[in-house]
Amino acid sequence: MGVIEISQTIVNGLLLGGVLALVALGFSIVWGIMNIINIAHGAFVMVGAYVAFWLFKLYGLDPFLSVPIAMAVLFVVGYLLQRYLINLVMRAPMLVTFLLTFGLEVIIVNLALLWWTASWRAVTTTYSGTGFNVGGVQVPYIKLAGLGISLLLAWLLTLFMNRTRTGNAIRAVGMDMEAARLMGVNVRHVYALTYGIGAAMAGAAGAILSMIVIVTPEMGGAYTLRAFVICVLGGLGSVPGAMVGGLVFGLVEAFAGIRWPGMDLAVAFAVLVVILIFRPSGIMGKAFYH
């Protein structure tokens, strides 16, 4: 491998990692605050991608403008799902919550198959495939903007969690639900809000991914496993952890993809095993939302 090829792979990895970090961010907040592994997270990514796809196809709306729309749609979906369904099992054993989100994933994916069919869809804008060149290394605009949006949303989320009353309430519930409730926090609302935010992040990632990968009802599953690995890699429950984990994971996947193409999930799994053996608390150590 020459210098250019290595630099290109690093750039590809970081750009891919940006979007993956955004996926992991939503997954991480739900896991950290609510102790739920949200298997339906990948399905939310898929719905976000379809929102962008249909707005583009039917109204010609630029997918970047669809990002906030996809976030709003998924926030509402996530809020309602948590408030009226997942809240029913919040104190049940882990197997129950895990299975419930799995059931939701199956339902969402199959509804998508029913309504939107299994056809492969793609969003091709006028600037698709364009980019600039730095010393022989190609930097595509779409992926660069994706990384930018991802960093922006991570920054906004940090501000929200630290500076606002609602954000503080969310963190309080994550630390000690009973104590927060005694302090007058409406736990049901906070849980629903947290899940809604998680889903909104997935929606944003989906809208960006609609321009990068093929959109199908079954595209989401792979992102759920990746999000989990990234959360473990970066250390659960921290915004910087999810971002750093995402970028590192993107690099690993980009380099592994050259040696073992088509084995993304096997590589992700190998990364998971290695971290769990050598550094179970993640690269950034264990941290809570801050």
Added chain:
Amino acid sequence: MTNRIFTVLGALILLVGLILPLWVSGYWVRTITLLFMLAGMAQGWNFIGGYTGYPAFGNVVFFGMGAYTTGILMNKLGLPFVPSFVASGVVGGLFAVLVGLPVLRLKGHYFAIATLGVAEAVREIADNWESLTEGGRGMTLPINYAPHFSHYVYYTMLGILLVAILTTYLLSRSKWIYGMVAIREDEEAAKAMGINTTWLKILAFALSGLFTGLIGGLYAYWNTFIDTNSVFTISYTLYMIIITILGGPGTVWGPIIGAVIFHALRTFLWLRFTELHALFLGFVIVVVVIFMPKGVMDVVRGRRRFTFKYFLQTVRESKV
């Protein structure tokens, strides 16, 4: 009392099961073979997920490896079915031990995702290892033209299921079961009491692997065509889990009852609403985990009755 009812019920089902193929049509032989297959796989999951309480979400990997073991041995090496079938069980059990040694150290969410990851990773490897598995094109097994081949499969599947039930039954009367249940309730306390938790967890996982592997091997021979997407599908794992929970996890008869209810509903819906078939699995999961996470056995054992109050009580216990 309940035990006697189950003995009579079991004997009756066995009798009907043994003579049924002589009367019913090929469609029903196939449907009931499928019922045995689901019940057997659920019984396999019950060892690790039901009794030991480890949320294994990758048990389909044993099914897939069993199917490919039989496929490769019969197709590439020209072995007859019986030794290939035995090898499928051995491969399933050994793989469970190999994977279990590191993975069973994890708990809760980490264990669940790790097992899920193993299954996905093995599917991808099988997909890419074309010289061995023929990759995405799938593999065709030698077709058996014997006139009563479907009956042969039927009885073999029934046989595996019976051995699985018998194993569960014998286990449920041994001292090991107390160790497994102790691990489910509080692993640290079990360890402190001097229970060899590692050995029991590996045993439970290996039993899962053994039976699921055998069923996978038979499925490959029965279906005569396997590909990575169909034998490593996550749906099978979900079937095993939801059937066990529907019937009653950690009981001998739970998986059987669950399989009968689930398969009856599934077959009924398949005939009427083919396109909604996959959605159905999702809805069953949601309804079962919210309203009856302890399964039918919780009621059969005579402690409670299925009334509106029971469901309300269940929800009240776990909601926020």
